[in-house]
Amino acid sequence: QVQLVESGGGLVQAGGSLRLSCAASGRTVSNYGMGWFRQAPGKEREFVAGISWSGGSPTYADSVKGRFIISRVNAKNTVNLQMNSLNADDTAVYYCAAHTYWGTRLLEYEYAYWGQGTHVTVSS
Numbered sequence: 001q002v003q004l005v006e007s008g009g010g011l012v013q014a015g016g017s018l019r020l021s022c023a024a025s026g027r028t029v030s031n032y033g034m035g036w037f038r039q040a041p042g043k044e045r046e047f048v049a050g051i052s053w054s055g056g057s058p059t060y061a062d063s064v065k066g067r068f069i070i071s072r073v074n075a076k077n078t079v080n081l082q083m084n085s086l087n088a089d090d091t092a093v094y095y096c097a098a099h100t101y102w103g104t105r106l107l108e109y110e111y112a113y114w115g116q117g118t119h120v121t122v123s124s
Contacts, residue, residue, distance in 0.1 A: 002026045002113045004096045009118030012086055016122075020081040022096030022115060030074035033099045035111060036081045038092035038120075045095070049081060050104040057104040063089070086122045093117040 008020040022034070035050035049070040050059045058070050069082040079096060097111035105111065 002029065002032065002098055004098060004113055004115035006094060006096045006115045006118040009094060009120045011121045011123060014087050014122055014124045016086055017084045018086065018120060020083065020094055020118060022079040024077045024098070029077045029079065029098065033101060033103065033105060034072060034079040035097045035099070035105065036070060037095045037097060037108065040092040045108060047106045048094070050106060051079065052103050059104045059106065088122050088124045091120060091122045093119050
């Protein structure tokens with residue numbers, strides 16, 4: 001079992017930046033591939049970014065490519081999401097998730113562990 005807790009959400013103006021963090025406990029996060037998902041009001045949850053257990057194979061949704069950066073520090077059991085050039089479409093609850101497969105995974109059902117989410121609101 002692994003427990004995930006997100007932090008770093010908040011209110012930011014369009015064009016601004018936020019850095020989300022996901023702290024893992026229970027088991028070392030280095031055993032898991034990690035991902036960030038988001039759910040905007042009235043929409044389904046969607047994949048944002050993912051990274052393998054080793055820190056390789058970072059993968060991004062087209063909507064955030066070039067603006068968001070996913071990284072991990074296994075020694076600190078954390079995964080981060082640096083979000084730049086934010087716009088109103090990025091407003092959502094952001095979730096950290098972990099999976100036990102090889103490489104990077106894009107589908108919700110592949111992730112066994114989820115955090116409670118952190119709210120990000122971008123004002124235009």
